[in-house]
Amino acid sequence: MKKQINTIIKNAWMFAAAIIISLFSSCYYSNSSPGWEYMPDMAHSVAYETYSSNPFFPDSMNAIQPVPHTIPRGVYMPFHYSPQQTGYDSAGVNLSFPTWLNDEEREQGKHIYEIYCSVCHGKGGIGNGTIVENPKIKNPFPPPPSYFSENLINLPVGKMYYSVYYGKNLMGPYGKILNNNEIWKVVYYVKSLQQHHADSTATAGTAIASADTAVKSTANNGGNANAASGDSASKK
């Protein structure tokens, strides 16, 4: 009897030791091995190559388009102005700077400008960017108009927004590259360049002193006329 009890105790010890050892060994983690998964369920989705085919989709492509008329949440706001001239004109009339723009946003606008725009428009905005003026380029890009030309200095901010969104002639569209707020920031920066220019050239000083303040203070209905004005969009 005593012998039996001893065997049971011995077995229990061995059993406990086995459990402890297996518990500790399961703490071992190797970067190169995913380990065993007993019930992976749907924890890991099957990775499909973006451009390979997939029999589950009607056009058999993995890279499916988003559902028509949907937009990624929180990224792009719809822009309700048509790409026609009428859209350009009404954007010019209805859109105004969102009220949240401030010095900090202008600095961010500058950053965006230097990444996307200065290559053509030049750092200062006179149209002498590197692809226009670099002597090493065989076929330089035709110089874009200076921001300080008469036409552009009086250009309403809504039209600027519109042209950045849709592009204009040789200038490509940025509507899918920059989001609503980023476009406002960069336009704000362009306007501030113009204002700075106006301030520094005594003659034009009064003409566009309004560039920044007036457009904002007129507080017309632009802010609400369109989601793209940014007033209704949350600030990034």
Ligand code: HEC
């Ligand atoms: C590839 C060169 C190029 C780049 C990059 C470029 N632009 Fe332009 N931009 C042009 C040209 C050329 C025009 C003149 C278009 C016309 O009136 O024919 C122009 C015109 C404009 C105008 C005046 C639009 C109007 O309605 O008359 C604004 C404002 C402007 N650009 C801002 C920007 C901003 C902001 C960026 C960066 C996000 C940018 N551009 C990037 C070449 C460029």
